[in-house]
Amino acid sequence: MTKAVEISTRKREVNKAMKGRLLLADDEAIIRKSLQRLLEAEGHEVVTVENGLDALQALREGKFDVLITDINMPGLDGERLMQEVHRLHTDTEVIVITGYGTVDSAVTAIRDGALDYIVKPIEDERIKISIQRSLENRELRSENETLKKTLNFRTNYKNIIGRDPGMRKIFDIIDAVADTRANVLITGESGTGKTMLARAIHFNSNRHQKPFVEVNCGALPENLLESELFGHTKGSFTGAVKDKIGKFQQAHLGSIFLDEISTATPSLQVKLLRVLQDRVLEKVGSNETIEVDVRVILATNTELSAEVKKGNFREDLFYRINVVAIEIPPLRDRSNDIPNLAEFFLEYYNRENGKSLNGIHEDAMARLLAHNWPGNVRELENAIERAVVLTRHDQILPDDLPNVVVEPTTDEIPELDQNDVLPLKQALEGPEKRIIERALKLNKWNRQKTAQMLDVNRTTLFNKMKKYGLLAD
Numbered sequence: 001m002t003k004a005v006e007i008s009t010r011k012r013e014v015n016k017a018m019k020g021r022l023l024l025a026d027d028e029a030i031i032r033k034s035l036q037r038l039l040e041a042e043g044h045e046v047v048t049v050e051n052g053l054d055a056l057q058a059l060r061e062g063k064f065d066v067l068i069t070d071i072n073m074p075g076l077d078g079e080r081l082m083q084e085v086h087r088l089h090t091d092t093e094v095i096v097i098t099g100y101g102t103v104d105s106a107v108t109a110i111r112d113g114a115l116d117y118i119v120k121p122i123e124d125e126r127i128k129i130s131i132q133r134s135l136e137n138r139e140l141r142s143e144n145e146t147l148k149k150t151l152n153f154r155t156n157y158k159n160i161i162g163r164d165p166g167m168r169k170i171f172d173i174i175d176a177v178a179d180t181r182a183n184v185l186i187t188g189e190s191g192t193g194k195t196m197l198a199r200a201i202h203f204n205s206n207r208h209q210k211p212f213v214e215v216n217c218g219a220l221p222e223n224l225l226e227s228e229l230f231g232h233t234k235g236s237f238t239g240a241v242k243d244k245i246g247k248f249q250q251a252h253l254g255s256i257f258l259d260e261i262s263t264a265t266p267s268l269q270v271k272l273l274r275v276l277q278d279r280v281l282e283k284v285g286s287n288e289t290i291e292v293d294v295r296v297i298l299a300t301n302t303e304l305s306a307e308v309k310k311g312n313f314r315e316d317l318f319y320r321i322n323v324v325a326i327e328i329p330p331l332r333d334r335s336n337d338i339p340n341l342a343e344f345f346l347e348y349y350n351r352e353n354g355k356s357l358n359g360i361h362e363d364a365m366a367r368l369l370a371h372n373w374p375g376n377v378r379e380l381e382n383a384i385e386r387a388v389v390l391t392r393h394d395q396i397l398p399d400d401l402p403n404v405v406v407e408p409t410t411d412e413i414p415e416l417d418q419n420d421v422l423p424l425k426q427a428l429e430g431p432e433k434r435i436i437e438r439a440l441k442l443n444k445w446n447r448q449k450t451a452q453m454l455d456v457n458r459t460t461l462f463n464k465m466k467k468y469g470l471l472a473d
Ligand SMILES: Nc1ncnc2c1ncn2[C@@H]1O[C@H](COP(=O)(O)OP(=O)(O)O)[C@@H](O)[C@H]1O
Pocket: 154, 159, 160, 161, 162, 188, 189, 190, 191, 192, 193, 194, 195, 196, 197, 341, 377, 378, 381
């Protein structure tokens, strides 16, 4: 957050005399010439065209900050041109210039999104100021977008809840590696916050003003995924009607987030290895080597090392991507974060829905603590959102929670996999930890009361707390 603010003040000072790339469309040669001379003297780069179609062509081929267009031109007139511009290049500002006869259409143009209109004869100062304003406007708009992204709670590091020691360790790792280019592999069950952490890494890195590109590798069939990631050349396969830039290239100087990486096929794994190792790629159907500077963040909800052992995932690629490994524990193993998360979501969905619920009733909280959250934080977030929307009370009561959360579950003890038969003592540790944790929470971490509730003596309780790492709180 502070980063973004600092940057915006720095920029504003520079704004005093911003220079831009301008496109000027007018059918009168004299106007083109005189404006071009005036604006170039101001330090702008000016391209002139004499009709709407040429303007459109120029806009398709290059990037312009501001389009200055006459209304009455042969062929495509200024009004139609403007509509096209807004369809094509949403970030090019438009200034309309017009003779007295067409002031009405200038007003229409403003309504359609032009920033300003200037009546001929054009005064030098008038157009200079108008262009300055357009450039500042444009800058502000893109700044706002960056800010918006940074402020969004899903990307803002400060808004990631985690007092659990396991989570705090993760934050330390992120702090340490954010500004490096090290590949990061995030492992965790669905809904534990992998996507959120990937964004946090990017937006807290020195690349935060460059693109962050997300690709879900599990969502596309192999051939499409390849061209999605690396791009393709026109005609390289049926349906490749024009050249396409891949996500890696789009993410140049920024970060790419490859979700569900375990689904990558062997041939894709080879290509990934190449880009991770040599920082170069070739588009599908091309021999040209393209260099990219991209920070790669990956996520998987299956244990990738197990896939390596099974022969489904290349070992060399695994070592490449496993440089920094972050394992997000499932929510049931960090239930001390449940109250904070629940309050956080309550506040967020209060705001979203214009509600003002003032808390979560302790019976409801006890339910939240007792549930084992197979859908992890996402499931908790959904439960709170639903409760905020549906409740008729000024607090969240057990009634407002989904049935699965409220009803005592019989599957508290996880079903054992056939391959997964642990020694009994070890198998019971997980449930024992959870029962102790929950009882501690219900008794607000009062050990005497907790020991009574569990019917063990205080020393036993203390020893077990120590064993399960529950003493931190
Ligand atoms: N520690 C956390 N603090 C705040 N919100 C969280 C936290 N962990 C997850 N969330 C939220 O829970 C939802 C699911 O997280 P997400 O990153 O999409 O999970 P995953 O990618 O692992 O499936 C998102 O809305 C995310 O913002």
